[in-house]
Amino acid sequence: MGHITPLYNEHLAAGAKIVDFAGWDMPIHYGSQLEEHHQVRRDAGMFDVSHMTIVDLRGAGVRAFLHRLIANNVDKLKPQQALYTCMLNEQGGVIDDLIVYFMTENWFRIVVNAATREKDLAWIKKQVAAFDVTVTERPDLAMIAVQGPKARERVCEVLDPTLREQAAQLKPFYAAYDVQGRAVAKGSTNVAGGRMPGATSGDIFIGRTGYTGEDGFEILLPGKDAAAMWRALLGKGVKPAGLGARDTLRLEAGMNLYGTDMDETITPLECGLEWTVAWEPATRDFIGRAALERQKNAGVKRKLVGLVLSGKGVLRNHLKVRVSGIGAGETTSGGYSPTLGKAIALARVPAATGTSCEVDIRGKWVPATVVKPPFVRNGRAVVVL
């Protein structure tokens, strides 16, 4: 048996099929991955993402540290705002992708992947030595992602009126929390008062972020309170969705998955993430900068694109791709798009690739259309099929 989250028994009660994911026993689906996928696109679903690694960075040197640690620039952030970024090695390869939240001037919170936890923490601790910053993992916190067009409405229904007001007004990529780490709304932590399901000890954090291409919230709260929140959401019609649906949703949303679409041998310039690299100011010497500049100056030879299979069949990870007259590439992650009813993939191909290519499916070269991700945004197809 692997690690379990505070919501493990809720998953069993909901009929989850449990699989090992990076050492965690996690729900892959609760009966039908397709139904869960559609539920998120059409209404609201929730994911237990408590296996992800939450790390608080605190201290007078935290901003300077993040200037060095990550390729995006936290100076872009207003308080309560979040930033998507990569943490690079000296060669510009991606150690991990993460979200960083600006809590206070001396406190930033980052959320990194579960599968990369140990190497991420080792890297962060190695780099932090020269800075006045403490690194505190938060295994005490659980994390529930509520996603879908009805997510905000449904989440707000379970919140205390004060907290509800703040949550309803959150702009995308902003979070609501109390700077002392208590619940956002004073007095909102009393379950008996029916105000905040699960909130018995404070430390509630609601971010309007996600990984599905839908609107939604990621709710961080103490693990011991997570089941009550989960049940309250269930009571409002928010259905559980597993890691399977999470993957098809994120693929449709054109979002990279660490370890599949990118890794330490791939730079952000090769996986469609140049937009997350803050080149300015030129004086900010983040780890990997010199390597990225060399690559940019020499010309980036590969790019990440979307593929839509013209005929029937399903695309998978790491299939060979060929582009007539140009060269070869490979799918990095592929699958069936429940929203489009077609096979789609992200693929790394030569930079000169145009609008079509072929993919090797079990020995047959099958034509595919090259598109710019995402495939689906807010429930609708955004690629021409």
Add this chain to the structure above:
Amino acid sequence: MSNIPNTLKYTKTHEWVQSNQDGTVTVGISDHAQDLLGDVVYVELPRAGRKAKAGEACAVVESVKAASDIYCPISGEIIEANGALSDKPELVNQDAYGQAWMFRIKPADPAELNQLLDAAAYAAFIAAEAH
């Protein structure tokens, strides 16, 4: 617990086999197999007329999770494939032993049918596989 009809025979690769009165056999995948695969989104079927040997991969079932080969349980000629699965692959999840039959074979050697597992042996096999 999986549904394992007594009237069918089974393979260790999770195909079911039904003997028809005209001497042909019909092949599909078991309820246990469809449950393991999860939502099926595409089925690639063999062409009628193809000759296949027992144990040869002759169809592919693609679920959202993975692609899985379907093996010919006995040697013979494929005489018909279930075209309904092209438009409705989800039938494999909904009705594994009925509408989701995959192909029919004219056996080269009907004695091969005796090599297949009966329902009890298949139930014991999947129970052992789970441990």
